[in-house]
Amino acid sequence: MKGTITTIQRMSIHDGPGIRSTLFLKGCDLRCAWCHNPETWSARPQLQYVAGKCIGCGSCIAVCEARALRFAEKVMVDRSHCTQCGRCVEVCVTGAMSWVGRQIEAEEAVRELLLDRTFFEESGGGVTLSGGEPLLQADFAEEVLRGCLAEGVHTAVESNLTEPWPTIERFLPLVRLWMCDLKVADSAKHRRWTGLGNERIVENLHRLAATGTPLIVRTPVVPGVNDTPEAVEALCRVIAGLNGKVAYELLGFHSLGFGKFDDLGMDNPLAGTPPLAPEKLADLQRIPERFGLKRKF
Ligand code: SF4
Numbered sequence: 001m002k003g004t005i006t007t008i009q010r011m012s013i014h015d016g017p018g019i020r021s022t023l024f025l026k027g028c029d030l031r032c033a034w035c036h037n038p039e040t041w042s043a044r045p046q047l048q049y050v051a052g053k054c055i056g057c058g059s060c061i062a063v064c065e066a067r068a069l070r071f072a073e074k075v076m077v078d079r080s081h082c083t084q085c086g087r088c089v090e091v092c093v094t095g096a097m098s099w100v101g102r103q104i105e106a107e108e109a110v111r112e113l114l115l116d117r118t119f120f121e122e123s124g125g126g127v128t129l130s131g132g133e134p135l136l137q138a139d140f141a142e143e144v145l146r147g148c149l150a151e152g153v154h155t156a157v158e159s160n161l162t163e164p165w166p167t168i169e170r171f172l173p174l175v176r177l178w179m180c181d182l183k184v185a186d187s188a189k190h191r192r193w194t195g196l197g198n199e200r201i202v203e204n205l206h207r208l209a210a211t212g213t214p215l216i217v218r219t220p221v222v223p224g225v226n227d228t229p230e231a232v233e234a235l236c237r238v239i240a241g242l243n244g245k246v247a248y249e250l251l252g253f254h255s256l257g258f259g260k261f262d263d264l265g266m267d268n269p270l271a272g273t274p275p276l277a278p279e280k281l282a283d284l285q286r287i288p289e290r291f292g293l294k295r296k297f
């Protein structure tokens with residue numbers, strides 16, 4: 001069983017408890033305006049051009065039969081003409097032109113993910129599936145999680161919970177920790193900023209919490225989107241209504257990773273948005289406490 005991934009990140013300390021290896025799967029059905037991993041939106045491999053690595057040798061332009069490349073201070077890619085033949089990537093010696101995304105067998109992914117298992121054991125860590133939305137490649141994700149569990153390794157999944165409940169239910173025996181976002185409480189506003197309403201997400205959160213599996217709900221707090229006390233209170237009302245082993249975290253928006261939009265020739269709807277001030281985040285983080293919500297289990 002093959003899946004399409006962007007990368008396997010080893011020694012991660014932000015994707016669940018302990019030291020973890022995180023598998024980033026390609027493909028997502030949300031389009032969050034503040035996304036730090038836009039390279040995972042498309043389910044297919046994508047051509048990426050990183051101007052900072054380019055020495056302007058022109059080799060890529062010379063081999064591009066589709067005439068999709070030209071030079072104007074840097075290489076300009078006309079993606080409407082690109083046939084994805086890959087010749088430019090083959091001739092680019094600096095790696096400025098590259099593919100984002102590769103296919104990998106589930107068995108091979110498990111092998112790579114478990115390279116650091118000694119660290120998992122010492123730190124209480126494990127393996128996390130992230131993305132993109134990992135459940136969109138359900139068969140591949142299932143095989144990877146089964147492989148990790150068979151080796152006694154803790155499994156976590158970061159999911160946007162947009163999939164129908166039967167898909168999520170299928171993963172219940174395979175996931176020891178769920179990490180799921182609820183970004184905006186108002187569904188119309190959620191649709192405006194992510195492309196989809198939140199009704200199914202909220203319903204899935206209730207069902208998932210009721211299973212008793214540990215669930216960390218997270219909200220990225222983004223200036224101009226959900227950075228007011230009213231917006232956070234509305235979110236807290238939803239999270240406080242979940243019955244189960246639930247923790248709730250507010251995370252501050254930052255623009256790290258926004259350069260990827262340029263590299264992939266994608267529009268960035270929040271370009272130029274400043275990071276959330278730490279004091280503002282600290283103030284907002286006090287609100288969940290009033291609703292009896294804890295950051296950790
Ligand atoms: S081949 Fe690579 S280094 Fe040379 S111009 Fe093209 S992108 Fe830049």
Ligand code: SF4
Nearest residue numbers: 064082083085086088
């Ligand atoms: S992938 Fe092929 S068609 Fe696309 S820019 Fe590179 S050489 Fe041109």
